[in-house]
Amino acid sequence: xxxxxxxxxxxxxxxxxxxxxxxxxxxxxxxxxxxxxxxxxxxxxxxxxxxxxxxxxxxxxxxxxxxxxxxxxxxxxxxxxxxxxxxxxxxxxxxxxxxxxxxxxxxxxxxxxxxxxxxxxxxxxxxxxxxxxxxxxxxxxxxxxxxxxxxxxxxxxxxxxxxxxxxxxxxxxxxxxxxxxxxxxxxxxxxxxxxxxxxxxxxxxxxxxxxxxxxxxxxxxxxxxxxxxxxxxxxxxxxxxxxxxxxxxxxxxxxxxxxxxxxxxxxxxxxxxxxxxxxxxxxxxxxxxxxxxxxxxxxxxxxxxxxxxxxxxxxxxxxxxxxxxxxxxxxxxxxxxxxxxxxxxxxxxxxxxxxxxxxxxxxxxxxxxxxxxxxxxxxxxxxxxxxxxxxxxxxxxxxxxxxxxxxxxxxxxxxxxxxxxxxxxxxxxxxxxxxxxxxxxxxxxxxxxxxxxxxxxxxxxxxxxxxxxxxxxxxxxxxxxxxxxxxxxxxxxxxxxxxxxxxxxxxxxxxxxxxxxxxxxxxxxxxxxxxxxxxxxxxxxxxxxxxxxxxxxxxxxxxxxxxxxxxxxxxxxxxxxxxxxxxxxxxxxxxxxxxxxxxxxxxxxxxxxxxxxxxxxxxxxxxxxxxxxxxxxxxxxxxxxxxxxxxxx
Amino acid sequence: xxxxxxxxxxxxxxxxxxxxxxxxxxxxxxxxxxxxxxxxxxxxxxxxxxxxxxxxxxxxxxxxxxxxxxxxxxxxxxxxxxxxxxxxxxxxxxxxxxxxxxxxxxxxxxxxxxxxxxxxxxxxxxxxxxxxxxxxxxxxxxxxxxxxxxxxxxxxxxxxxxxxxxxxxxxxxxxxxxxxxxxxxxxxxxxxxxxxxxxxxxxxxxxxxxxxxxxxxxxxxxxxxxxxxxxxxxxxxxxxxxxxxxxxxxxxxxxxxxxxxxxxxxxxxxxxxxxxxxxxxxxxxxxxxxxxxxxxxxxxxxxxxxxxxxxxxxxxxxxx
Numbered sequence: 022x023x024x025x026x027x028x029x030x031x032x033x034x035x036x037x038x039x040x041x042x043x044x045x046x047x048x049x050x051x052x053x054x055x056x057x058x059x060x061x062x063x064x065x066x067x068x069x070x071x072x073x074x075x076x077x078x079x080x081x082x083x084x085x086x087x088x089x090x091x092x093x094x095x096x097x098x099x100x101x102x103x104x105x106x107x108x109x110x111x112x113x114x115x116x117x118x119x120x121x122x123x124x125x126x127x128x129x130x131x132x133x134x135x136x137x138x139x140x141x142x143x144x145x146x147x148x149x150x151x152x153x154x155x156x157x158x159x160x161x162x163x164x165x166x167x168x169x170x171x172x173x174x175x176x177x178x179x180x181x182x183x184x185x186x187x188x189x190x191x192x193x194x195x196x197x198x199x200x201x202x203x204x205x206x207x208x209x210x211x212x213x214x215x216x217x218x219x220x221x222x223x224x225x226x227x228x229x230x231x232x233x234x235x236x237x238x239x240x241x242x243x244x245x246x247x248x249x250x251x252x253x254x255x256x257x258x259x260x261x262x263x264x265x266x267x268x269x270x271x272x273x274x275x276x277x278x279x280x281x282x283x284x285x286x287x288x289x290x291x292x293x294x295x296x297x298x299x300x301x302x303x304x305x306x307x308x309x310x311x312x313x314x315x316x317x318x319x320x321x322x323x324x325x326x327x328x329x330x331x332x333x334x335x336x337x338x339x340x341x342x343x344x345x346x347x348x349x350x351x352x353x354x355x356x357x358x359x360x361x362x363x364x365x366x367x368x369x370x371x372x373x374x375x376x377x378x379x380x381x382x383x384x385x386x387x388x389x390x391x392x393x394x395x396x397x398x399x400x401x402x403x404x405x406x407x408x409x410x411x412x413x414x415x416x417x418x419x420x421x422x423x424x425x426x427x428x429x430x431x432x433x434x435x436x437x438x439x440x441x442x443x444x445x446x447x448x449x450x451x452x453x454x455x456x457x458x459x460x461x462x463x464x465x466x467x468x469x470x471x472x473x474x475x476x477x478x479x480x481x482x483x484x485x486x487x488x489x490x491x492x493x494x495x496x497x498x499x500x501x502x503x504x505x506x507x508x509x510x511x512x513x514x515x516x517x518x519x520x521x522x523x524x525x526x527x528x529x530x531x532x533x534x535x536x537x538x539x540x541x542x543x544x545x546x547x548x549x550x551x552x553x554x555x556x557x558x559x560x561x562x563x564x565x566x567x568x569x570x571x572x573x574x575x576x577x578x579x580x581x582x583x584x585x586x587x588x589x590x591x592x593x594x595x596x597x598x599x600x601x602x603x604x605x606x607x608x609x610x611x612x613x614x615x616x617x618x619x620x621x622x623x624x625x626x627x628x629x630x631x632x633x634x635x636x637x638x639x640x641x642x643x644x645x646x647x648x649x650x651x652x653x654x655x656x657x658x659x660x661x662x663x664x665x666x667x668x669x670x
Numbered sequence: 671x672x673x674x675x676x677x678x679x680x681x682x683x684x685x686x687x688x689x690x691x692x693x694x695x696x697x698x699x700x701x702x703x704x705x706x707x708x709x710x711x712x713x714x715x716x717x718x719x720x721x722x723x724x725x726x727x728x729x730x731x732x733x734x735x736x737x738x739x740x741x742x743x744x745x746x747x748x749x750x751x752x753x754x755x756x757x758x759x760x761x762x763x764x765x766x767x768x769x770x771x772x773x774x775x776x777x778x779x780x781x782x783x784x785x786x787x788x789x790x791x792x793x794x795x796x797x798x799x800x801x802x803x804x805x806x807x808x809x810x811x812x813x814x815x816x817x818x819x820x821x822x823x824x825x826x827x828x829x830x831x832x833x834x835x836x837x838x839x840x841x842x843x844x845x846x847x848x849x850x851x852x853x854x855x856x857x858x859x860x861x862x863x864x865x866x867x868x869x870x871x872x873x874x875x876x877x878x879x880x881x882x883x884x885x886x887x888x889x890x891x892x893x894x895x896x897x898x899x900x901x902x903x904x905x906x907x908x909x910x911x912x913x914x915x916x917x918x919x920x921x922x923x924x925x926x927x928x929x930x931x932x933x934x935x936x937x938x939x940x941x942x943x944x945x946x947x948x949x950x951x952x953x954x955x956x957x958x959x960x961x962x963x964x965x966x967x968x969x970x971x972x973x974x975x976x977x978x979x980x981x982x983x984x985x986x987x988x989x990x
Contacts (some may be wrong), residue, residue, distance in 0.1 A: 089755065089777070093697050103696030114704035166705055224752045225761045226704050305756065307705060307746055315747040318720040318840070320867035397967060540868035621864035627841065634842030636751035 045453045053446050060442050069441045069472035076475060081639035085220060092223070106227040109173065113226055117169035125161055125384045127373020128168075129153060134365035136338070140345030148342065151334035158392065160309060160331045161384035167298055167308035167335070170226065174233040174294045182238040182290060183283075186245020190279075191271075196246060203239045208656040209649055210612035211236055211300050211527065212629055216645040219304050220638050229298065229306030237294040244286030248279025284347040291339050296526035299332055300616065303633060309335075313528055317619055322400045322536040323393030329529045333521075340524045400536045421543035424489075429542050433485035437478055444481075445469060452658040455600065464657035467650040476647045482624035483614060483651060486542055490549040490610045495603065498554050502561025502602075503587065512562060519555040527552060527613050535620050545617020545626075553609035557602045564598020565591050604659040611652055625651070703761045705744055714935075714942045715744045717753040717762040720840055721866050723890060726959035727766040727791065729970035731949055733978055734985060739941050749842035754930075758784040763935040764946050767791055769844045770925045779930075786936045788929040792950040797844065797888045797922035799836070799902040805882040806900035815854060815904050822857040824882050830859040837885040838862045839869040846918040847886055850904070853919040858884070870964075873897055890953040892960040944990035951984065 064070035092098050120128055129152040137145035155164040185203075189196045214232045222228040252275045260274045276283075302310030312328035407416050436444070448468050453461035471480045505512040530552050534544040568591050576590045592599070618626020625644045632641020703715055714735055718728045728745055735741040748756055754774040756762045778785040801812055811817045822834030836858045838847055847860045863869040869885065870893055876883045877897040887899060904921035911920040929946065936943050955977065962973035978985060 093782075099697060107696040110704045117704055169704070223755050223759055223761075224748060225756060225759065302747075305746060305748060305752075305761065307703070307744075311747055315718070315720075318747065318865050318867065320865070320871065391969075393969070394967070539871065540864055619864075621868055623862075623864075627862070627864070631841035633752065634749040634840070636755065 042454055046450060049446065049450055049453065053442075057442050057446075061440075067440060068437065069475075069477035073473060074475040075473055077643060078639035081642055082637075085638040088220060089223075102221055105231070106222055109227040109230045112173045113169050113230065116172045117165060120165045120169055122377075123369075123373040124376035125152075125156055126376035127369060128165070129156075130372035131369035132338075134369050136342050138362055138365050139349070140342050144338075144341055144345060148338045151338045154334055155331040156384045157388060157390045158327045158330060159384075159389035160312065160328055163307070163309045163312050163328065164331050164335070167306075167310065167332075170230060170233070170298050170306060170308060171291075171294055174230050174237065174298060175291055177230070177234045178237040178290045178294060179241055179287060181234060182241025182286065183245050185238070185242035186286070187249070189242065189246035190249025190275075196250075199242070199246075203243050205653065205656075206235075206239045207243075208608045209652045210615045211297050212612075212615045212618075212626065213645045213648045213652070214297070215301065215304050216629065216632065216638060216641045219633065220642065224305040224633075226306060228304050229301035232301055232304065233294050233297040236297040237290045240289035240293060241286040244282045244289070245279065248282025248286075249275050251282070252278040281347060284343065288340065288343040288347065291343055292336065292524060295332070295336055295339065296528075299526045299528045302528075303619075303630070310528060313532065314619075317531060317535065320535060320540070321393070321397065322532060323396035325532040325535075326396050327392050329532050332529055333525055336524045336526060337521060403536065417537045418539055421538040421541065421547075424543045424546070425541060428489050429485060429546070432489055433482050436481040436485050436488075441472060441477065448654060448658060452660075456657065456660050460657040460660050464654045467654040467657070470650045471647045471654075474643050474647055474650075476625070476628070476643055479624045479628060479644070480647050480651055483611075483626070483648075486546050486549075486614045486617070486622065486624065487607065487611050487651075487655065490546040490553070490614060491603075491606050493546070494550045494553045494557055494606045494610060497550070498557030498602065498606065499561055499599070501554075501558045503565065505558065505562040506565035506591075507583075515558065519559055522551070522555040523559075527616055530613060531616065531620050540621035542617070542622050544620050545614055545622030548617060548620075549610040549613035552613045553606045556605045556609055560598055560602040560605060561595075564595035564602070567598070568594045600659070604656065607655045607659050608652070611648075611655055615648055703744070703746075712740070712940075712942065713742045713744060714764070714939070714946075715746060715762045717748045717756065717765050718745050719750055719753070719767065720747065720842065722892065722960045722964045723793075723956050724767045725963060725970055726956050726973070727949075729963070729974035730951075730959060730977060730985075731764075731766060731946060733971060733974035734945060734988070735942055737978075738989060739945060741942050749840075750844075751842070754778055754785070757930060757932050758782065760784075760932050760934060763932050763939065763942075764788070765930045766946070766949070767793075768928045768930055769795055769797075770923070770928075771844075784933050785930050786933050788931045788936065788947045790950060791927040791929055793890055793927050793953050793956055795888060795890070795925045795927045797886070799847075799884060799904065800887040800899040801882065801884055801902060802877060803898040803900045804880055813900055813902050815856070815902055818884070818902065819855075819857045821882070821884075825858075825884050827861070830861055833857050833859040834884065836860050837869060837872060837883060839866045839886060840864070843886075844922075845886060846912060846915060846922070849916055849918045853917065854905070890957055892957050892964055895957070895961065896965070941990045945988055948988040948990070950988070955981070955984070 064072055088098075123131065129149055132152055133145045133149035136148040152164075155161060185199060189199045189203075214236050215228075218228040218232045218235070222231065256278065257270065257274055260270050265273065298306060298308070299310035299313070302308065302314045305311075309328050309332050313325050313332070316322070316325035316328065403417075439447075445465050445468055449461050449465045452464040471477060501515070505515050530548040531544075534547045534551075538544040538547055572590055572594060573586060576586050581589065614622060615626040615629070616622075618624070618628070618630045625648050628644030629641050629648070632638055632644065705713075705715075716728050716731060718725055732743040732745065735743050746756075746762055748762065750765070750768060750771065751774065753762065753765045754771060757765055758778045779787060799815075806813055809821065812821055818834070825834035825836075826832065827835045834857055836847060836851060836856075838845055838860050839862070841862055841864070843866075850856075851858050851860060863872055873883065873885060873893065874897065884902070885899075887893075893899075905919055907921040907923050912918045912923070929949065931939070931943060931946060936947070939946075959973050959977050962968045962976060963970055966973075968976070
């Protein structure tokens, strides 16, 4: 069980923890000593006993068939879901038509001018260039489709999120109910949200938009509540003493005071919506994600890249512009602010009218730069030369093969070979050592639910990929984090790289790994590592840097070498940050390992894809539920007693 | 004053909601894709399935619709089964190559009448189990399923865990392989490559090293021209022997591949619907375009242009 212990953070300072830890373990041992023989006698050991599973695929298939048969006749669909779906279609269509009517020049100009007003000239130029690049890559129409979908999804998410946040911010009881739900929603992989909406709405844009809203609204809600609760008490008292009513207080004091949090919420919501809008191509969202999806299905790396680059550009532009809007809040408003906005508006309209007069609304076909061919040629060259048989180091495919045979296979077989009660015990022990008995109970129940659903084996397969990926992520992440914390120059070099990597949607990571490692479990793990690294590096660096300088100074004066300082002072003092890094790493890795089902990762992700592909929603939904349970379990097992702010996208 | 403001607000919200949704019933199965027919351009949405043959059909149909009839064509990647649902809801207009889905046909064509059959594609499809011809020549008896267990040892891989490997492709394809392996008592494990492209990569790697393999494969397929393969005989197919998916113990049928259109589109789709109904070509034609896409790495549009330029007499008669 080397891997499990590698993935779990060992308490770095046993002296502090020894007593409660020993007590907890002793209690668990007693419980185990009573229950395990009973369980063993009743159901035998080995894989999850068949007697304890409930087959839900029958009822689920019936439900799915019933919905398909009644979608055009049952009042629930005609008068409720039908209207929702219709509103989504109309809204997306409206935005799409506006974007098309503005033409590529108009849209680019409008985006650049908005960026100029919000964030200044440099970002405006960057925004314009990014939009033009989308056109040059031959992706103008998919880009507008994705934009149309995003606009609707973000507006809906902001409204829903802000309303929920308002409720949670004003009422303590609502906060108590909403908080754990929102917390949990944020740790679940995006893939798990797809199936329930498909069940009701079928494949298509409405389902995609709704899944995006469900995924992207929670950060808005959390941050709105946070902002309202964080308002300065004295200001509020002052306003109250002026005789303001509750509503006036809310509108004139609390909401304006929470502007920073609201904008941060908007930023996170936009980033999550983009990430999801792209993944939702699996359920028919169309646009850029669909192009990536099509290209991945035929392992056409060049075409996938041509669609992936616009996604990355959109992500970076949206992140920077909304981020800059947040920073600009505290500053004095520009004296001619309103007039400049008018100038910007007029400019955008003028450009789009000009485009219309010239008759150049569509992106001209001759201006397309075909990058797919050269990229594919490069990939072919790589496959021929780097893929395998490189002297000494071996090729990338050899690494992938070796990683599969020497790491993934043993871990998977080890996990699947463990008696089921042993898995539950390990989960309980880890969760209890790091958290409270409550988190331990949730984790064990989640794990047991996976067994009851009858997907024990594929779930452990997924778990083995997660553990392997987390182990690699933590080794690289901690090493890089330590380096960045010790040297300012390394940190300066790393920062822009981390920024870009942290804003990229999960889907994009699948493209390069397929080119490098082919298809299978190894590329899924590689994508997960790359996706989770930035967060781990960042949290580690921050944690190490926050260590009290006085403690370091005294260690140095005692003659400790740098290695000793690190091991005996910095790491123990930064324990909480390191735990948080582990928690983040696990959550992010799981999200991508699941998506790895699209590139041959197998296990639960494959079941979801299979369910969608065969219209066999029962299989997909069961896998989706198992993913939720696995996410819950992994989060609780690594959850330090109290949380801090987490990465949004 | 306050109560009145509140009522007005409530009325405003309610009425705008009603306006937005248009009161009454909203049948979501009649709501087309928001990206269809934008800007008054006549748009056709074609569903593409992930295999190259289907891409070839769509590429040629798209080329003709755009260049001969002046339509704007959207393509969406949807696997067959979900494509039926999307077709019924009008979110896509056409499915050009269906390999036989009797349940869906009963539900949508016979009962709900939201989809209509648009005739033969002109290509007959056949699914089967194949071994490379070099292996079949060395061991002639491998081509009978009864002898497959003898070769299970030679066909073992890392992923098949102690049994022989039967390689399947994309999770979306029509397959009875798991049931077949069980019902015929074969010492094999079905391993899904994840996608057709992955499967082709694997087959090519095996062929390069002249290793034996057993794979789910189908005709027509351009790869046969690159890696000759021989079919393994399964118990003979008889009408209805594959009715119960759990109890299947027979070969796959020879299926004349079908085109399906959304019923409303078929009625009011004008020239586009007429062209798609007339679209009918041969296995050789499809393979020609597929090879251009898959082997020469042409974009589907370029491949379609090449075929269209050299086969004018064939497609002229499809035009309405």
